[in-house]
Amino acid sequence: MKLDANIPNGPIKDLWSIHKKSLKLVNPANKRKFKVIIVGAGLAGASAAATLGEMGYQVECFCFQDSPRRAHSIAAQGGINAAKNYPGDGDSIHRLFYDTVKGGDFRSREANVHRLAEVSNEIIDHCVAQGVPFARDYGGLLANRSFGGAQVSRTFYARGQTGQQLLIGAYQALSRQIAAGTVTMHTRTEMLDVVTQDNIARGIVTRNLVNGQIESHSGDAVVLGTGGYANVFYLSTNAVGCNVTAAYRAFKKGAGFANPCYTQIHPTCIPVSGDHQSKLTLMSESLRNDGRVWVPKTADDKRAAGEIPEDERDYYLERKYPSFGNLAPRDIASRSAKEVCDEGRGVGATGLGVYLDFRDAIARLGKDAISARYGNLFDMYQRITAENPYEVPMRIYPAPHYTMGGLWVDYNLMSTIEGLFVIGEANFSDHGANRLGASALMQGLADGYFVLPQTLSNYFGQMGATPTRVEVNADCFIDSEKNCNEHVQRLLNIDGSRTPDSFHRELGRIMWEHCGMTRTAEGLTEAIRKIPELREEFWDSVKVAGSSQTLNMALEKAGRVADFLEFGELMCRDALARGESAGGHFRAEHQTSEGEALRNDQDFCHSAVWEHVGDNEIPTRHQEELSFEAVELATRSYK
Amino acid sequence: MTDYNIHVWRQAATDKPGYMERHRVTEISDDMSFLEMLDVLNESLQVAGKEPIAFDHDCREGICGACSLVINGQAHGPETTTTCQLHMRSIQGTDIYIEPWRAAAFPVLKDCVVDRRSFDRIIQAGGFVSVNTGNAPDANANAIVKEDAETAFDSAACIGCGACVAACKNASAMLFVSAKVSHLAHLPQGNSERKERVTSMIETMDEEGFGSCTNYGECEAACPKSISTENIGVLNREFVRAKVGSTT
Numbered sequence: 052m053k054l055d056a057n058i059p060n061g062p063i064k065d066l067w068s069i070h071k072k073s074l075k076l077v078n079p080a081n082k083r084k085f086k087v088i089i090v091g092a093g094l095a096g097a098s099a100a101a102t103l104g105e106m107g108y109q110v111e112c113f114c115f116q117d118s119p120r121r122a123h124s125i126a127a128q129g130g131i132n133a134a135k136n137y138p139g140d141g142d143s144i145h146r147l148f149y150d151t152v153k154g155g156d157f158r159s160r161e162a163n164v165h166r167l168a169e170v171s172n173e174i175i176d177h178c179v180a181q182g183v184p185f186a187r188d189y190g191g192l193l194a195n196r197s198f199g200g201a202q203v204s205r206t207f208y209a210r211g212q213t214g215q216q217l218l219i220g221a222y223q224a225l226s227r228q229i230a231a232g233t234v235t236m237h238t239r240t241e242m243l244d245v246v247t248q249d250n251i252a253r254g255i256v257t258r259n260l261v262n263g264q265i266e267s268h269s270g271d272a273v274v275l276g277t278g279g280y281a282n283v284f285y286l287s288t289n290a291v292g293c294n295v296t297a298a299y300r301a302f303k304k305g306a307g308f309a310n311p312c313y314t315q316i317h318p319t320c321i322p323v324s325g326d327h328q329s330k331l332t333l334m335s336e337s338l339r340n341d342g343r344v345w346v347p348k349t350a351d352d353k354r355a356a357g358e359i360p361e362d363e364r365d366y367y368l369e370r371k372y373p374s375f376g377n378l379a380p381r382d383i384a385s386r387s388a389k390e391v392c393d394e395g396r397g398v399g400a401t402g403l404g405v406y407l408d409f410r411d412a413i414a415r416l417g418k419d420a421i422s423a424r425y426g427n428l429f430d431m432y433q434r435i436t437a438e439n440p441y442e443v444p445m446r447i448y449p450a451p452h453y454t455m456g457g458l459w460v461d462y463n464l465m466s467t468i469e470g471l472f473v474i475g476e477a478n479f480s481d482h483g484a485n486r487l488g489a490s491a492l493m494q495g496l497a498d499g500y501f502v503l504p505q506t507l508s509n510y511f512g513q514m515g516a517t518p519t520r521v522e523v524n525a526d527c528f529i530d531s532e533k534n535c536n537e538h539v540q541r542l543l544n545i546d547g548s549r550t551p552d553s554f555h556r557e558l559g560r561i562m563w564e565h566c567g568m569t570r571t572a573e574g575l576t577e578a579i580r581k582i583p584e585l586r587e588e589f590w591d592s593v594k595v596a597g598s599s600q601t602l603n604m605a606l607e608k609a610g611r612v613a614d615f616l617e618f619g620e621l622m623c624r625d626a627l628a629r630g631e632s633a634g635g636h637f638r639a640e641h642q643t644s645e646g647e648a649l650r651n652d653q654d655f656c657h658s659a660v661w662e663h664v665g666d667n668e669i670p671t672r673h674q675e676e677l678s679f680e681a682v683e684l685a686t687r688s689y690k
Numbered sequence: 691m692t693d694y695n696i697h698v699w700r701q702a703a704t705d706k707p708g709y710m711e712r713h714r715v716t717e718i719s720d721d722m723s724f725l726e727m728l729d730v731l732n733e734s735l736q737v738a739g740k741e742p743i744a745f746d747h748d749c750r751e752g753i754c755g756a757c758s759l760v761i762n763g764q765a766h767g768p769e770t771t772t773t774c775q776l777h778m779r780s781i782q783g784t785d786i787y788i789e790p791w792r793a794a795a796f797p798v799l800k801d802c803v804v805d806r807r808s809f810d811r812i813i814q815a816g817g818f819v820s821v822n823t824g825n826a827p828d829a830n831a832n833a834i835v836k837e838d839a840e841t842a843f844d845s846a847a848c849i850g851c852g853a854c855v856a857a858c859k860n861a862s863a864m865l866f867v868s869a870k871v872s873h874l875a876h877l878p879q880g881n882s883e884r885k886e887r888v889t890s891m892i893e894t895m896d897e898e899g900f901g902s903c904t905n906y907g908e909c910e911a912a913c914p915k916s917i918s919t920e921n922i923g924v925l926n927r928e929f930v931r932a933k934v935g936s937t938t
């Protein structure tokens with residue numbers, strides 16, 4: 052597997068402009084001859100589809116929901132970063148770049164991150180022009196807040212519904228192109244395979260989720276914007292439909308999978324209430340701006356929060372990280388919560404929770420001010436838990452939230468399969484080992500609106516005036532359709548006794564226990580033993596009721612769980628091979644005497660890229676070495 | 691822990707007849723969400739070799755707009771929230787009737803899953819600002835009065851679930867359409883296209899087979915995001931303005 056990042060030469064701050072100037076262009080009259088297949092209509096997919104449509108390409112866009120407006124991006128609450136420096140607090144492109152590289156614990160590619168910081172400002176301009184109702188101050192100008200461990204206020208937000216408003220902006224732009232005829236939208240359609248010929252992406256095979264038809268779609272390039280895989284843990288903050296199928300099947304066709312073990316556990320989620328739990332709800336991180344995190348000082352203290360006197364409370368983040376306090380980065384805040392719960396100091400019925408307390412903020416600012424800031428989040432919390440956070444502190448616990456790993460891409464966002472591009476959370480590129488708050492929305496939109504349209508045009512530009520498309524009656528499509536049909540039939544024919552969900556739940560427990568917030572060689576080895584056993588049982592005894600010819604949600608679920616059951620093992624292998632702690636990847640064997648993550652730059656200053664070499668074979672691990680020139684490789688400290 | 695009798699709509703496909711089917715679920719905790727109760731039922735159906743009840747859902751956080759059940763005769767059930775945010779502690783009685791949205795413009799695809807693409811087509815008719823990527827001025831080039839931005843937001847909070855249509859006797863989509871018209875009408879960005887937008891969206895709404903609005907107000911009562919019928923007033927004004935031919 053060749054891993055050439057294709058980073059242009061030059062000083063980092065000029066790379067993107069240098070690159071843009073050198074990109075090949077497609078003559079306007081020839082553009083409509085080129086056809087792009089975009090899988091995914093979240094922020095990344097919808098923004099790419101809309102922009103490529105505006106440019107005049109033919110776009111076919113796919114999503115599994117009934118409408119592109121429902122992609123999981125809709126659920127993002129907190130905000131989107133940009134280096135506008137409107138508040139005048141010293142922000143700049145360089146600082147955003149620097150913070151993102153450092154936040155990622157020096158495991159991302161500098162050139163990509165710098166570009167991200169550069170285009171961040173254009174995103175805000177564009178979204179405002181679309182009518183996205185960002186928060187404004189009384190003078191009518193855009194408001195910013197500090198978010199997720201940043202020491203400047205660079206986060207733009209739309210109440211607690213930033214993802215919704217950004218996605219609706221992208222959805223509307225996409226709708227405009229659908230009306231203009233440049234984009235054809237296929238909803239309730241799931242991609243099952245990337246079709247390749249001589250390691251060139253030729254199209255995809257899909258299943259129509261309403262009538263079960265397996266169909267081929269050919270194009271001159273394929274783009275995956277299919278989101279993250281946090282649902283490998285079964286319980287996560289992701290929408291229940293989020294899955295790894297598209298990315299994993301691309302991996303099986305030859306796309307390298309980078310850093311699958313880099314997952315983000317978000318510190319502020321509503322704790323699990325029982326076995327029936329189907330998903331975890333995030334409480335926006337912005338709450339940490341005013342809420343104080345604490346647990347009782349002594350273990351097994353069962354008193355109600357209000358009865359615990361001040362000097363018997365441990366505000367452990369403020370104590371351990373005096374300069375960042377409650378705003379310490381996500382990985383640190385999550386791990387600290389686990390530690391205090393492991394010590395028996397957790398709160399709530401299960402003991403798996405810590406307090407996020409607004410008492411002092413309400414006393415200082417008044418209930419109205421707090422309600423204006425977080426009213427909808429408080430309401431949501433109360434609806435779910437039946438507790439009133441204005442009166443008793445919220446209980447929170449970490450939950451799987453975001454996946455930094457993903458398909459490997461070069462500077463042009465192209466995977467190791469020629470003509471297969473990957474954008475948004477589905478790729479691995481910009482967040483290293485840990486993503487900072489409010490930077491996933493930024494990355495998804497940077498990729499979709501500003502980067503991919505340029506680099507994809509370049510890819511087409513290199514083809515000359517006419518594309519060399521392979522039609523859907525070619526062998527590569529016929530073979531792939533056949534495999535997909537067989538896969539579906541195989542799932543239906545097992546006729547066992549356990550539901551797909553029961554396997555998913557069991558896999559989730561294995562992953563959470565052994566590949567969650569703290570990982571050890573022993574635990575990972577155990578998981579690598581257990582997962583294949585579970586997989587075998589799945590293929591032996593899963594029960595999928597119904598037929599392949601109709602809308603069959605059990606069948607959809609079974610297909611996704613089958614992929615998670617393979618992918619989970621890959622994640623564990625990656626976590627085992629990375630003998631260091633970095634960002635969200637914490638290996639208990641590699642920590643400082645104070646319990647902080649201990650990186651090993653000597654041996655692991657690289658991205659690990661996995662290559663599929665055959666079913667039931669251990670994939671091959673490759674490395675893309677990372678070098679840090681603009682930002683000095685340093686120990687991350689938030690003390 | 692409570693036991694319930696579940697009466698649920700089953701329909702194999704759009705062109706097949708539907709019927710109510712009865713099931714029993716036991717030991718349901720008050721802390722479960724309504725959809726988690728249905729998960730429990732579906733698990734047991736599958737183990738018994740029966741097809742699970744199909745219903746749309748995804749985020750389970752009340753924001754994606756996918757979930758869409760009529761519960762005991764009310765769109766999204768008894769609380770002002772989405773189906774996925776409803777918890778069993780809010781359910782009165784032990785008999786629960788579950789049906790899909792019912793509207794000619796939302797044909798049933800299977801069981802409780804309906805086709806809501808008519809909503810997408812209404813947005814495609816004009817629910818956007820025509821600006822290409824890369825052409826935007828600096829985001830702070832134009833200040834927008836905070837109050838206008840907030841009003842625009844209130845309308846833009848619509849999640850497109852379709853409860854307004856399901857709740858309306860006429861299956862009218864006026865609340866949905868007016869929310870989008872009003873979102874963009876309150877912002878300068880939406881100004882230059884406001885005439886075409888309102889005319890074209892209303893035309894498409896009629897073509898899609900939604901009923902007319904006769905001011906029952908059920909839409910607002912069922913809306914999980916409390917979108918106000920004041921938006922319909924804005925829409926009517928926009929429509930008159932478009933017809934009269936003034937652009938201000």
Ligand SMILES: Cc1cc2nc3c(=O)[nH]c(=O)nc-3n(C[C@H](O)[C@H](O)[C@H](O)COP(=O)(O)OP(=O)(O)OC[C@H]3O[C@@H](n4cnc5c(N)ncnc54)[C@H](O)[C@@H]3O)c2cc1C
Binds near residue numbers: 115213296333452477
């Ligand atoms: C609760 C929550 C809150 C968050 N808050 C923030 C925040 O405040 N700020 C921030 O920056 N980030 C936030 N994030 C992260 C951010 O929302 C996501 O990383 C980002 O929206 C992902 O966008 P995407 O376009 O890559 O993927 P998604 O929005 O997940 O879209 C994936 C698309 O791919 C389609 N798809 C997937 N698989 C297939 C297939 N096989 N076939 C066909 N279609 C397929 C889906 O239908 C969908 O259209 C949050 C995440 C969560 C879970």
Ligand code: FES
Binds near residue numbers: 746774
């Ligand atoms: S499932 Fe998303 S709003 Fe209910």
